Amino acid sequence: MDYKQLIIRGISYSQTQSGAYALLLEHEETHIKLPVVIGNFEAQSISLGLEKDIHPPRPLTHDLFTKFIVSANYELVSVIIYQIVDGVFFSNINFKNKANDEELILDARTSDAVAMAVRFDAPIFTTQQVLNEAGILLELEDVSKEEQPFSETVPSEDNLKAVSMEELQKLLDEAVKEEDFDTALEIQEEIKRRKKKID
Numbered sequence: 001m002d003y004k005q006l007i008i009r010g011i012s013y014s015q016t017q018s019g020a021y022a023l024l025l026e027h028e029e030t031h032i033k034l035p036v037v038i039g040n041f042e043a044q045s046i047s048l049g050l051e052k053d054i055h056p057p058r059p060l061t062h063d064l065f066t067k068f069i070v071s072a073n074y075e076l077v078s079v080i081i082y083q084i085v086d087g088v089f090f091s092n093i094n095f096k097n098k099a100n101d102e103e104l105i106l107d108a109r110t111s112d113a114v115a116m117a118v119r120f121d122a123p124i125f126t127t128q129q130v131l132n133e134a135g136i137l138l139e140l141e142d143v144s145k146e147e148q149p150f151s152e153t154v155p156s157e158d159n160l161k162a163v164s165m166e167e168l169q170k171l172l173d174e175a176v177k178e179e180d181f182d183t184a185l186e187i188q189e190e191i192k193r194r195k196k197k198i199d
Contacts, residue, residue, distance in 0.1 A: 003080060003125035006034060008050070008114070011043050023114060025081075025124065032135035033176060034081075034126065035184065036089055042111035049118035062115045073098045076120035079113040082127055084134050087185070093117075136176050136184055165194060 006025040013021055021043035025034040038046075045062045059067070069076060077094045084090070091113040095104040108116075117124050163171070168191050175184035 001127065004029075004128060004131060006081075006124045006126055008046075008118070008124075009033065011038075011047060023111065025114075025126075027126075027131060027135070030131075030137070032131050032137050034131065034135050035176075036110050036114075038111035042109075042115055045115040046111070046118060049115055062112070062119060065116065066119045069095065074104065076116055076122045077103075078122050079108075079117040079124045080126070081110055081113075081124070081130055084130055089130070089134075134185075134188075136172065136188060161190065163190075165191065168194075 004027050007028055009024040009026045011021050011023050019040050021038050021040065023036040023038050023043070023046065025036065026032065027034070045060050048056065048060065049062065056063070074095045074097050077096050079091055079093055081089050081091045089110040091108050091110040093106045093108050093113050093116055095106070096102070097104070114124060116122075168187055172184055172187045172191065175187060
C-alpha cells in the first residue's frame with residue numbers, strides 16, 4: 001500500500017472539549033492537516049518525547065514501554081494510522097527484532113502510537129483514504145483576528161445546513177487557522193454530507 005508520511009505540526013488546547021487537546025499532523029507534500037483529538041496525559045507525553053532534553057523525575061508509561069522494547073532487543077520501525085471510524089483513528093505500531101528481523105505489529109490508540117514514535121524518531125504514516133476522510137487543506141492567508149472566540153462566530157450544527165458550500169469552505173479554513181479543530185471537523189462533516197447527496 002502507498003502510505004503517506006506525516007509530520008507533527010503541533011499540539012493545541014481544544015476550545016470545545018474540556019481537558020482535551022488536538023494533535024496536528026501534516027502530509028508535507030500536499031499540506032493536508034490531520035487533526036487528532038487526544039487527552040491531557042497523551043499531549044504531555046508527546047510534548048516530552050519531542051523535547052529530548054527534558055526528562056521527568058520518574059518514567060512515564062511511554063518511557064517505561066520504550067525501555068522495555070529496547071531491553072527486549074526490538075526497535076520501533078513505524079506507526080501507521082490506517083483507518084478512521086466515527087471520528088476515531090486506528091493505528092498500528094510496527095516493531096522489528098534487531099537479532100532476527102522478526103516483525104511485530106501491535107494495535108494502539110493513535111495518541112499512544114505517536115507518543116512512542118517520537119521516542120524512537122520513527123516515521124508516522126497514514127493512507128490516502130484517511131487523508132481523504134479526515135484531512136483538512138489549509139490555505140495560508142492573512143485573517144484578521146475576531147474579538148470573540150472563533151467557535152462563537154460559527155453557526156450551530158443545525159444552522160450550518162443553511163450556509164452555502166462556499167461559505168462553509170471559508171469557515172473551515174478559518175477554523176483551522178484558529179486551531180479550533182473540533183469546529184473544523186463539524187464543518188467538514190457537513191461538507192461531506194452535502195457532497196454525498198450530490199453524488
